Amino acid sequence: MSDASIVLVVLAVGTFALKSAGPMLLGARRLPARLQDVVDLLPAALLAALAIVSTLGDGRSVVLDARAIGLAVAGIALWRRAPFVVVIVLASAATAATRAVTEL
C-alpha cells in the first residue's frame, strides 16, 4: 500500500469516529466549555501554519519567491471580500506573472 493509501485509511477511520461520536454516543449532552474552546481555536493555528509553510517552505529551507506574491494577493482579495474562486484565480495569476517577468 502506498503512503497516501495508509494515510487515507487512518484518516477515514479517525474522521468517522470524530464525526459520529456526537450522534451515536452523546445524544443531547454538550462538550465541557474548556474542551469546546480548544476545539474552536485549533483550526486557526493549523490553517495559518499550513498556509505559511506551503508558501515559504522549500524542503528544509525558508524562501521568499513568487508564491509569496500570490499569497499576498490572495490576502488582499479576501480583505476586499472576493469570492473563493476569484481569490484562487488572482493568487495563481499573480504567481504566474511574477515567474514570467522575474527570476523569483
Added chain:
Amino acid sequence: MAVSITAAVAPFGIVFGAAASTSGLGVWEAIGYSVFVFGGSSQFAAVEILGDGGSIAAAALAGLLLNVRSLAFGVIMAPALDGPLWKRALMSQVMIDESTAVGTASEELAHRRYGYLAGGLGVFVVWNLTTVVGFVLFSGAGDLIRDLGLDVAGPAAFLALLWPRLEDRRQLAVAVIGAIVAVALVPFAPAGLPILAAMSAVVAVRSVEGRFTKPSERSGE
C-alpha cells in the same frame, strides 16, 4: 442556502483534485479521500504534507486534528439526527462545516435535520465530482501547474478557510503565533512537524489569557 453553499465548494474540489495529482496520488486514492474522509481542509493538509515528503504519521495527525471540530459539530447536531444506530452512523458521514451551517440555521429539529442532510449530500456530490475533474485536468501536468501559478492555489485556499476566523481577536492571535512557530521550525524539523507544532499557539494564547483575565471575560466564537 444549501444550493449556494454546495456551489461554493466546486472550485475548492478542483483545487484538491489538482493538489492530489501533483502530490503523486492515484485517481482512486484522490476519490477515496473525498468519499471516505470528506473534509476539505483535512484532505488538503494530508495530501500537501505527503507531497512535501512528510511522514505518514505527520500527514494523518495533521488531517485528523483539522477534523476535531466535526466532533463539536456532532455534539451540536446530535438531537436532530436521531433514529436507528445505522442511520445515525450514515448521516454522520456528512458532518462538515457546510452541513452544520445549513442545519443550525433553523431552530426546529425536523428542519435542522433536513437542512443538514440537504447541505451535506449536496456538498458530497459536488465535492467528489470536482475532485475527479481537478485530478484529470491537471494530472501529469507538473510544469503547467507551475507556469499557471497553481502551486499557490493550496496556500491561498488555506488562507481563504482561515480568513473568516480572523475577525475574532483570539483566533487572530492563535493564527499569528501558529504561523510564526511553524515557519521558525521549517529548517529544523521534518516536513509536517512544523504544522503540528503550531498547535502550541492554542495553549500559549489560553495560558496568557488565564494570567490576565477571568474566564468570564473571554470572548468565544
